[in-house]
Amino acid sequence: MTEKLKTLMDRAADADFAALDLDAVTAAGDRVVRRRRAVMGVASLAAVAVLGSGVAVLASGSGDGADDRTRWTGVPVDGSGMSWGVGEELHTPVGSVDVGHLVRAHVRTRVGFVTVDDAANVWSVIGGEVRPIGQTQATPHLVSDTETGQVAWLEPTPGGVRAVVHDQSLDRRVRSVPVGKDTRVVALDSGALYVERDGKYDVIDVESGDQWQIGSSESGAELLAVENGALVWSGDDRYLVERDATAPVVIDGVAGSVAMLSPDGSRVTFDADELRVYDTMTGKRLEIGVDDRVFASGYEWLDNDRVAVIASRSGTGPVELLACEVSADTCVQVVPDLGGFDELMAGGFSLPVGTSLEDE
Amino acid sequence: MARDRAAFAEFVAARSSALQRAAYLMVGDVGLAQDLVQEALTKTYVAWPRLRDPANAEAYTRKAITTTAITWFRKRSWNGERATGAVPDRATGGHADALDVRHSLMQALAQLPPRQRAVIVLRFYEDLTERQTAEVLGCAVGTVKSQTSAGLTKLRDLMGDELDIHDLVTSEGVLA
Incomplete structure (x- = not known):
């Protein structure tokens, strides 16, 4: 018996489903909205207190909002490098700034931050200065190089979509390249922008504009991250770390669709639901204890040894931010309670990953 | 569009x-x-005011279903579980052949990696274009193409003559 795929799926999907409980859906949604409003209110009143260890935590403020410590103190170049957005505020362990627009997505550079609002406007945030630097697509995706001031995104124009690179240290655009509409920016590293165009990967030299194509040793693999000459590719059931003239290093057994490389490319973490850090030269997992937290996922490298982690001791929250030191196998709690997962993921919360958590 | 119940x-x-x-x-x-679906609809209800056009709601819900399903399956895989699923009961006589093929399809789909499975469902059950599928998955069209090709190849290998996918093969003999 031979059947067409479409016909077969139509028949296979014809199962008996119970009626959907609309009241349960709207009640759950209303709870999310109420909690989100509550957490945003708390966040707007939050103060930053520095512990004796030099690590900062968010704590409930007195409500007057006038605490000097809540003022913007610039990019914490010697701090943990952590940042998170709640509503219209960007926070770091040492300060916060009201950027005047909803932070749907943001990234960090060596100079400051770049944000996207709910109208897809792109903004540069340096110290207390916030100004528009472009426009991007409805589903925002920024990529940045935290070792330079460069950030890139796709910008729709009347003449078509362009890949744009802005340098915050120069305060201007340094490259704008026409690309097809089926393009995705993947990474920005060492003056090179990596884009995917119709299943193929191109490297664009930011300074010269020269372009060339790259590919994985595994057909159909998807490029996830690039740092310092190390490229992480996702195959069907495994990840590959490839460098010029060396055999690929295979990483198996990881759930996750996003990879983050340390600035020197020596380590990688994934958006799995448990903290997974690997040595990219050997493919071996590096163990880091997160105590009894049932959820922990790395999302950004603060330097070559420290990874920022979003975590929780339960499946619902409260959500914490940790800074974990790989070589010491230790984690420090930086933010103890950002609220529950539902309200954070429902909107108004941003981590420096360049995309909106609502779109994930 | 307000959060209009x-x-x-x-x-x-x-x-x-x-x-x-x-x-x-x-x-x-x-x-x-x-x-x-209940979880995805809750997210849709929360996002309702900013979806603006009601037509966006379905796309938003479909995306929530897909990304959540992929996450669930990755967790299962990473925990060493196999996603076997509950497939329709086998029958004898009557529609036994048809049910066997349906059973085979569900078993075969369960053996695809999560993204390939999602791509196959979105492209060939939901009839989404490659671009629409890429938007749902948050990837490039080229990735959809490669995942589709790999998924169809695996389905064909797993189901053999039970499945006819000749209509999905291009004139160059390449899977869609």
Whole structure:
């Protein structure tokens, strides 16, 4: 018996489903909205207190909002490098700034931050200065190089979509390249922008504009991250770390669709639901204890040894931010309670990953 | 569009059955599919005011279903579980052949990696274009093409003569 795929799926999907409980859906949604409003209110009143260890935590403020410590103190170049957005505020362990627009997505550079609002406007945030630097697509995706001031995104124009690179240290655009509409920016590293165009990967030299194509040793693999000459590719059931003239290093057994490389490319973490850090030269997992937290996922490298982690001791929250030191196998709690997962993921919360958590 | 409960109820009434069927193909279990759709609709209800156009609601819900399903399956895989799913009972006589093929399809789908499974359902059950599928998955069109090709190849290998995918093969003999 031979059947067409479409016909077969139509028949296979014809199962008996119970009626959907609309009241349960709207009640759950209303709870999310109420909690989100509550957490945003708390966040707007939050103060930053520095512990004796030099690590900062968010704590409930007195409500007057006038605490000097809540003022913007610039990019914490010697701090943990952590940042998170709640509503219209960007926070770091040492300060916060009201950027005047909803932070749907943001990234960090060596100079400051770049944000996207709910109208897809792109903004540069340096110290207390916030100004528009472009426009991007409805589903925002920024990529940045935290070792330079460069950030890139796709910008729709009347003449078509362009890949744009802005340098915050120069305060201007340094490259704008026409690309097809089926393009995705993947990474920005060492003056090179990596884009995917119709299943193929191109490297664009930011300074010269020269372009060339790259590919994985595994057909159909998807490029996830690039740092310092190390490229992480996702195959069907495994990840590959490839460098010029060396055999690929295979990483198996990881759930996750996003990879983050340390600035020197020596380590990688994934958006799995448990903290997974690997040595990219050997493919071996590096163990880091997160105590009894049932959820922990790395999302950004603060330097070559420290990874920022979003975590929780339960499946619902409260959500914490940790800074974990790989070589010491230790984690420090930086933010103890950002609220529950539902309200954070429902909107108004941003981590420096360049995309909106609502779109994930 | 405000968080209009009546409009949301209308959307749910009109689209929930279709969304549940697609979710079932993605996860292979009726109960899990219902949980998935319920969770996705909750996200849609929360996002309702900013979806602006009611037509966006379905795309938003479909995306929530797909990304949540992929996450669930990755967790299962990473925990060493196999996603076997609850497939229709085998029957004897009557429609036994048809049920056997359906059973084979659900088993074969369960053996695809999560993204390939999602791509196959979105492209060939939901009839989404490559671009629409890429938007749902948050990837490039080229990735959809490669995942589609790999998924169809695996389905063909797993199901053999039970499955006819000649209509999905291009004139160059390459899978769609």
